[in-house]
Amino acid sequence: MTHYSFMLIDSAPILDADPNHVFGLLQEYGYEGVELNLTPQLVDRLDLVERTVRGCGLSLPSFLTGAAYSPDCCLSSADVDARKHAVDRLVGHLDIAERFGAILVVGLLQGLHTDEPDATQANRRIVDCLRQVGDAAEKRGVDIVIEPINHLQVGFNNSVAEVRSLIEAIGSPALRPMVDTIHMNIEETSLTQPILDCGSELRHVHQCESNGGVLGKGHLDFTAVTSTLGQIGYEGFASVKVYRKASLEEAAQASMAYLQSLAV
Numbered sequence: 001m002t003h004y005s006f007m008l009i010d011s012a013p014i015l016d017a018d019p020n021h022v023f024g025l026l027q028e029y030g031y032e033g034v035e036l037n038l039t040p041q042l043v044d045r046l047d048l049v050e051r052t053v054r055g056c057g058l059s060l061p062s063f064l065t066g067a068a069y070s071p072d073c074c075l076s077s078a079d080v081d082a083r084k085h086a087v088d089r090l091v092g093h094l095d096i097a098e099r100f101g102a103i104l105v106v107g108l109l110q111g112l113h114t115d116e117p118d119a120t121q122a123n124r125r126i127v128d129c130l131r132q133v134g135d136a137a138e139k140r141g142v143d144i145v146i147e148p149i150n151h152l153q154v155g156f157n158n159s160v161a162e163v164r165s166l167i168e169a170i171g172s173p174a175l176r177p178m179v180d181t182i183h184m185n186i187e188e189t190s191l192t193q194p195i196l197d198c199g200s201e202l203r204h205v206h207q208c209e210s211n212g213g214v215l216g217k218g219h220l221d222f223t224a225v226t227s228t229l230g231q232i233g234y235e236g237f238a239s240v241k242v243y244r245k246a247s248l249e250e251a252a253q254a255s256m257a258y259l260q261s262l263a264v
Contacts, residue, residue, distance in 0.1 A: 005033030066108035134172025176203035213245030
């Protein structure tokens, strides 16, 4: 059975205002967890996050790491210091992941074509860097998932198959694949076959509509996605990602109502 969390890409305004209200609403709507972005503002307020999330009866199953990306903090960069910065940042984030029993989601930190135009060279560096992170993650019992992000946003490993090949090259059991429906809509010919290909190795899911709005208001076949997750026996979290066309409250409530309707 899939468990649902809600992604808050920018949590700073929520933490500055009334986090108990927002997190409480998520729990009321039926979410079991919340996915947060490891921005500097969030890292500085982890005690508040922990108190609020636990107090609302939610878990924090996953953290995004893309906020750390810059040309000076990039896994594929030709600059050895930039690569070291990215490795050190991810290894440092393992403390946070271990504290919350969460996974780390790695995508944008791989870099852009402007960081390294040669994909072969870029992937050599990404493999070397993530092997170092994987070694540290194994010792901490933390899982890291690689998110296949479409080619318009990230330079490398845009498809699920490419991510699976990358993970095989890294060779660490701490590294696992995930899927994101909006990126699959761009990169894949099927919303279900990549899930089947991952099988029991699938560690995380992002549920995002074709237009980035409330689930069920675009053209993606979430019935097929949900059915396929059940087919492989997926029991992890799927984070609902809505980044436009609705307020936070509307997005969270309407998307959960839609997902619940698929199970009827």
